[in-house]
Amino acid sequence: MPSVLLRKRFGIWGQQLWLFSRGEWTEPVAVKGKDRTTISSSTTLPVDEPDYDSGLLFLLSEATRLIGQLRREGLQTRELFVSIRFSDFDRTGNQHQFRHPQFRNSVINEVVERLYWDAMRGAHKAIRQICVGFSNLQRFDTQSTLWGRTDAERWEAIDDALQLLERRFGKNAIMTGAQFALKKQNDFFNLPPAKCPFGPREVALKNSLKLNPK
Secondary structure: HHHHHHHHHHOOHHHHHHHHHHOOOOOOOOOOOOOEEEEEEEEEEEEEEOOOHHHHHEEEEHHHHHHHHHHHOOEEEEEEEEEEOOOOEEEEEEEEEEEEEOHHHHHHHHHHHHHHHHHEEEEEEEEEEEEEEEEEEEEEOOOOOOOOOOHHHHHHHHHHHHHHHHHHHOOOOOOOHHHHHHHHHHHHHHHOOOOOOOHHHHHHHHHHHHHOOO
């Protein structure tokens, strides 16, 4: 369709449509990058879990994974929440706001554990789903020097070293106590069943006849 007809029907937008259709629109596309403001994880357990200590292991493992992702993206959190869904789909949860942005496992996981037990007070139903999330994220601008001037600088350098070890030796080269305990628990349940050292009675009898043909 000629551009004249499109301009007559749609005005200046008609001219732009004509250029779009011919691949001749040359105005640059402006993309404004934004840092993420929230990050969260929702994990449905393989089976309904009546053991609340095991539920805490799952929760701390996910929190540690998210903290690692925040650090890789150069972010830290001001707020966090914990949410638990039970086997009957009822929910409970809690949230916390830090006075200052945080990025350290030791600080965040301590609050996560406290929120978990506060939320589970008086509960008696099996756990079906666990959620943890961080919000009000801010840019992390400390300097990565091992003997830095501040506590934040030293922890940032330690985290950089841990990430380097993970890239070199694999995903599970560095684990927190909660992650290690969860891995050991999963490894135990994933073990193949032990093989019986004794074969069926018919096989044993057949082998015996081969040795003693009489």
